[in-house]
Amino acid sequence: MRVPRSAWAGIPVGMANAAIFERMPVPGTGSGRWIYVANVFVLPEHRRQGIAxxxxxxxxxxxxxxxxxxxVLAPSEMSIPIGFRPAHALMRLDLV
Known part of the structure; x- marks a missing residue:
């Protein structure tokens, strides 16, 4: 992973987490494992430096x-330049 040369090197200034999901196995198919990136956060004073x-x-x-x-991730305008595309096949049910 690239680490930009700046004052933050070696000091935590951001984080990301992901949940792993696995579909039911289907004979003759490969892995159904995928991850949902739930949160990517960088301290405001360190944003726009390539950390995310x-x-x-x-x-x-x-x-x-x-x-x-x-x-899979929840979209933002900043997720498109790093290669993500919209996924229109998702559905949701609001419980509140």
Whole structure:
């Protein structure tokens, strides 16, 4: 993972987490494991320096190494430049 040379190097200034999901096994198919990236956060004074992109790069590398079939995240205008695209096939049920 790329670590930009700046005053924050070595000091936690951001975080990301992900939940792993696995579909029911289907004979003759590959892994159905995928991850949902729930939160990516960078302290305001450290934003727009490539830190979130580095976090997502690390998650992507890990997911590939683990054989995940996809990464899903809640969209923001900043997620498109790093390679994500809209997913229109999702549905939701509001309980409150």
């Amino acid at each position: 992109a580095d976090l997502m790069s690390a998650i992507t590398q890990w997911a590939r190494a683990e054989g995940m079939v996809r990464i």
